[in-house]
Amino acid sequence: MAIEIPRIELGDWIESGLNYLTTNYSGVTRGISAVTQTGINGLNDLLMWIPEWGLMGLIALLCWRAAGIRLGIGAILGLALIWNLDLWDPMIESLTLVVIATLVAVVIAIPVGIAAALSERLYRVIMPVLDFMQTMPAFVYLIPAIPFFGIGSVSAIFATVIFSMPPAIRFTTLGIRQVPKDLIEAADAFGSTPSQKLFKVQLPLSLPTVMAGINQTIMLALSMVVIAAMIGADGLGNEVWRAIQRLRPGDGFEAGIAVVILAMLLDRLTQSFRKTRKS
Amino acid sequence: MSETRPVKIQVRGLSKVFGNQPKKALELRDQGQKRPEILEQTGQTLGLSNIDFDVYEGELLVIMGLSGSGKSTLIRCLNRLIDTTEGEIIIDGENIPTLSTKELLECRRRHFSMVFQNFALFPHRTVQQNAEYGLEIRGVDKAERTETARNALKQVGLDGWEDALPSQLSGGMQQRVGLARALANDSSVLLMDEAFSALDPLIRKDMQQELLELQHRMKKTTVFITHDLDEALNIGDRIILLKDGEIVQIGTPEQILTAPADEYVERFIEGVDMSRILTARHAMRPVRATAREDDGPRTALRKMSENGLDSIYVTSRDRKLVGLIDADSADKAVKEGQQSIQSLIHQNFRSVAPDEPLHNLFAMFSDKSFPIAVVDEERRLLGVVVKGAVLAELAEAGDN
Numbered sequence: 001m002a003i004e005i006p007r008i009e010l011g012d013w014i015e016s017g018l019n020y021l022t023t024n025y026s027g028v029t030r031g032i033s034a035v036t037q038t039g040i041n042g043l044n045d046l047l048m049w050i051p052e053w054g055l056m057g058l059i060a061l062l063c064w065r066a067a068g069i070r071l072g073i074g075a076i077l078g079l080a081l082i083w084n085l086d087l088w089d090p091m092i093e094s095l096t097l098v099v100i101a102t103l104v105a106v107v108i109a110i111p112v113g114i115a116a117a118l119s120e121r122l123y124r125v126i127m128p129v130l131d132f133m134q135t136m137p138a139f140v141y142l143i144p145a146i147p148f149f150g151i152g153s154v155s156a157i158f159a160t161v162i163f164s165m166p167p168a169i170r171f172t173t174l175g176i177r178q179v180p181k182d183l184i185e186a187a188d189a190f191g192s193t194p195s196q197k198l199f200k201v202q203l204p205l206s207l208p209t210v211m212a213g214i215n216q217t218i219m220l221a222l223s224m225v226v227i228a229a230m231i232g233a234d235g236l237g238n239e240v241w242r243a244i245q246r247l248r249p250g251d252g253f254e255a256g257i258a259v260v261i262l263a264m265l266l267d268r269l270t271q272s273f274r275k276t277r278k279s
Numbered sequence: 280m281s282e283t284r285p286v287k288i289q290v291r292g293l294s295k296v297f298g299n300q301p302k303k304a305l306e307l308r309d310q311g312q313k314r315p316e317i318l319e320q321t322g323q324t325l326g327l328s329n330i331d332f333d334v335y336e337g338e339l340l341v342i343m344g345l346s347g348s349g350k351s352t353l354i355r356c357l358n359r360l361i362d363t364t365e366g367e368i369i370i371d372g373e374n375i376p377t378l379s380t381k382e383l384l385e386c387r388r389r390h391f392s393m394v395f396q397n398f399a400l401f402p403h404r405t406v407q408q409n410a411e412y413g414l415e416i417r418g419v420d421k422a423e424r425t426e427t428a429r430n431a432l433k434q435v436g437l438d439g440w441e442d443a444l445p446s447q448l449s450g451g452m453q454q455r456v457g458l459a460r461a462l463a464n465d466s467s468v469l470l471m472d473e474a475f476s477a478l479d480p481l482i483r484k485d486m487q488q489e490l491l492e493l494q495h496r497m498k499k500t501t502v503f504i505t506h507d508l509d510e511a512l513n514i515g516d517r518i519i520l521l522k523d524g525e526i527v528q529i530g531t532p533e534q535i536l537t538a539p540a541d542e543y544v545e546r547f548i549e550g551v552d553m554s555r556i557l558t559a560r561h562a563m564r565p566v567r568a569t570a571r572e573d574d575g576p577r578t579a580l581r582k583m584s585e586n587g588l589d590s591i592y593v594t595s596r597d598r599k600l601v602g603l604i605d606a607d608s609a610d611k612a613v614k615e616g617q618q619s620i621q622s623l624i625h626q627n628f629r630s631v632a633p634d635e636p637l638h639n640l641f642a643m644f645s646d647k648s649f650p651i652a653v654v655d656e657e658r659r660l661l662g663v664v665v666k667g668a669v670l671a672e673l674a675e676a677g678d679n
Binding site for chain 1: 355358360384385386387388391392393395396397399400401402403412413415416417460464470
């Protein structure tokens with residue numbers, strides 16, 4: 001009596017879809033790949049070109065100006081430890097990936113977030129997509145990245161952007177939707193055009209929330225950049241990956257601590273931008 | 280008399296239904312159904328129904344009603360922050376409900392500025408930048424808008440605060456910024472949505488007074504929304520009473536008080552302290568007799584005794600008030616054979632303008648019991664108020 005229900009070949013469909021994309025749009029992916037690789041190399045070379053103590057000083061100065069003397073001193077100590085552990089170069093590589101992935105993510109996320117805030121229909125389409133992007137296990141993004149962009153940093157950026165973009169979109173949408181209704185009324189009552197309303201009222205007022213989203217995006221990007229070592233991304237993740245393969249917990253922890261230091265610096269720094277904007 | 284004034288905004292047959300089947304709701308309305316039945320049968324809320332009124336050039340029109348009466352909806356229909364369902368709102372020949380998006384934008388910039396209950400100041404902009412907002416979005420150049428905004432801030436008494444942020448200001452000052460932002464725009468109509476309701480009572484009185492003075496100076500057409508009858512009576516040239524989305528009464532504060540249109544209005548005015556509303560004009564009686572400057576004491580005395588008075592006001596040839604003489608001194612002068620009353624005239628009495636609130640008259644009766652003279656700007660004697668009349672007027676007004 002049992003009815004034979006055929007298995008839905010979801011995986012096959014997705015694969016053929018991806019195959020279609022890779023074969024027919026290889027020109028596009030190769031183009032993206034080339035541009036991204038150039039960006040990565042350029043930024044990486046620049047950061048490597050600055051002597052360690054110089055970069056340390058610059059970052060410390062930035063932390064000091066933005067968040068106070070304590071973060072400045074913390075930055076020097078933390079970065080000096082990384083340098084001392086011989087993890088300077090991988091740290092720079094990770095930083096490069098985080099910066100580029102975040103930039104790409106934010107450039108896409110903010111307009112999308114604004115659009116979703118202003119259009120109820122778009123909001124209803126985008127929110128489930130974001131849920132999907134955030135709850136899908138991060139590793140899964142690594143797999144299609146390889147046929148698109150090959151092994152290496154560009155694939156890492158691709159996966160990282162997808163994984164880290166949702167909070168920036170969400171917070172932008174939230175920030176704009178949270179602008180009090182009477183301020184929107186005031187802007188309308190004086191005859192503001194939609195773009196005047198957006199740039200003079202909605203965006204400035206949502207800035208703290210948008211910054212919180214960008215902060216989240218950076219944190220997620222850092223965690224993904226580490227995982228992306230599995231598909232050949234350089235950086236601290238690579239050190240961890242190597243330690244796992246060789247079963248050397250000491251090396252793994254050293255690299256892990258370097259990730260923690262980098263994460264804390266990025267977090268405090270972006271949070272301080274948010275606070276100064278607010279006051 | 281006021282009907283001859285030029286009309287600034289003409290509202291005709293304005294209705295607003297909240298919901299997705301406005302036609303159905305209006306049909307029921309036309310069959311005589313009221314708001315609750317319509318809501319029950321269709322799920323549509325009849326926000327405003329068949330509103331007709333004019334706003335005259337330069338007047339301060341108050342729209343008053345309790346929450347849910349539709350007053351906020353009404354003021355938002357005027358500048359179309361809320362779209363209307365049917366009816367016309369005509370300002371300078373333009374029908375607001377039918378304007379295109381672009382025309383509406385222009386219309387709002389030219390005609391309307393708005394002051395909000397909770398101020399609605401932009402928290403990321405300084406006081407100066409807030410005041411400039413309307414000009415900025417119209418593309419007025421920097422120097423001109425700085426100047427205009429600065430003047431507007433000066434008018435509301437905020438010079439020196441230009442660089443402060445709204446959060447650094449008290450509630451009363453924040454609303455001054457709101458007012459300055461509206462004034463700087465120099466639109467033809469000022470919309471004030473419960474503008475003083477969020478302020479504490481003392482500040483509120485001050486702001487009402489200042490608004491009156493500003494209005495007196497600038498003659499700006501103003502539509503003011505409030506739920507507070509005292510406020511409405513205090514500032515309104517005319518008042519529109521709104522209930523359940525319909526107009527119950529339109530009239531001057533006096534008309535509303537002395538001839539309430541129905542029970543609803545009556546219940547509203549029960550709480551009002553009549554002595555602040557009624558003025559000397561209401562309680563004054565015509566002068567039965569006056570003495571002339573060149574009368575002799577004998578004539579004056581006869582006028583008093585004929586009319587049962589124990590004092591008499593003396594006027595000049597052109598009816599201007601000169602002073603008062605009382606019967607005792609006139610009697611004495613007659614016995615002494617004096618020919619003129621000039622030396623008997625004294626100024627030991629009080630005179631007031633006809634619009635002096637009765638409230639202020641109580642205190643004047645405490646010392647002497649001479650009637651109070653009511654005089655116009657040229658000191659012509661219009662009438663007198665005796666103590667009993669004030670109380671009688673109040674009692675009568677209270678009974679109605």
